[in-house]
Amino acid sequence: MNEFVETLLDLPWQTETEPNHTYDVVIIGGGGHGLATAYYLATRHGITNVCVLDASYIGSGNSGRNTTIIRSNYGIPEAIAFYQESLSMYEGLESETGCWVMHNTKGQLWMAHSTGTARTEQTRVLMNNACGAPSDYVSPAEIRKIVPQIDLTGGGRYPVQGASYLHGGATARHDRVVWAYAQGALRAGVHIFQNTAVNGLVKDGGRVTGVTTSKGSISAGVVLSAVGGHVSTVSKWADVRLPIRTHTLQAFVTNAYAHEFAPIVSSNDLVFYVSQTARGQMLLGAEYDRQASYDRGTSFAYLQSVSAKAVALFPFMAKLRILRSWAGICDISTDFSPIMGYTNTPGFLLSTGWGTWGFKAIPAAGSQLAKLIADDATPDLIKPFALSRFEREMAMADPSSAGTK
């Protein structure tokens, strides 16, 4: 395994080849969220009779497809507190798990190209500082010091007026994070089965009591769905209707750029973001495709529009070539906030609504959901993100979830 992880390797550390008949907790989905919840159940609460099932290989969903950005500069206080907790946990993840996840604090600039968005970014700074995410509003001259490659005129069309700057903005190697949690969970006694699709739920009265899989039925004390973009299918089996639609999100990388490109840069008006990978490649992303879809295809139109915006701010990119593009399918909630915890169906819990922003949330969500399952009570940090908020008309509309605008 090199630093960029061979994802198709078998899982070492596990001798069992078939799942047991019964577990205390069955987790559907071996992405970052499912695996982190299993890891914290075992390591913080001593609940090791846990099984994680993935239809494919671990990290094959969005957890191995994202652009690896970790930030906490969200738009509502509850979200800032939650994501700041996750950002801090990421800073300690290597020492906690003993695995090198290539965590790198880079800082994030969020550019404004108009008076209106400059005000938005100034407001973001005030709100972030008030809620515990250290940020500054920086001038064009300060921006140039952080990222000398910038054309402050924005190609003559998008002049840079200023930016909010989140000091703690970071990246980590996505599939290394998945493997760190998997390894830690396995070592603590959790079972993980790849290529094991869940194809239904077992119910007794109104309660979910297990799952049916391609390898037979498994009984469970509780079942947690952490299946990314496939959540509507799994929830339907539990008679839970969700305010979620699945959309495609694309990303791409260029060939390697020889110089250092230090920060993560997002543009509020241009609606795209860019950072440099550990390989030196420029990694770009933007908004999810508007049409709801389970399609993981990418499009020339997307590459063309994002490239044009990027070159306006960073002319050096015109000389790079696009190497690779890919997509994932994202569980977007109607208020752009996650949904964690209990449903109205006893025995069935959710970790969903992670949309285009859930990689950064993996440590906090996993640890909080593990606590919820262990204590059978929702921790304060994630209370606002309960599914029941929609019944109570307490939606958590967050304008800053996507990291673009």
Ligand SMILES: Cc1cc2nc3c(=O)[nH]c(=O)nc-3n(C[C@H](O)[C@H](O)[C@H](O)COP(=O)(O)OP(=O)(O)OC[C@H]3O[C@@H](n4cnc5c(N)ncnc54)[C@H](O)[C@@H]3O)c2cc1C
């Ligand atoms: C292109 C792109 C860029 C992104 N960039 C960022 C970013 O920079 N920062 C950020 O914070 N977030 C980002 N995200 C979002 C982030 O990747 C996701 O929110 C996060 O990875 C979701 O993790 P998860 O564990 O919930 O789901 P996933 O990682 O999708 O895992 C779900 C797993 O469930 C399995 N599964 C599905 N159905 C079944 C079934 N029936 N039985 C068994 N297993 C099943 C799948 O095989 C999959 O492995 C991005 C997403 C994409 C697509």
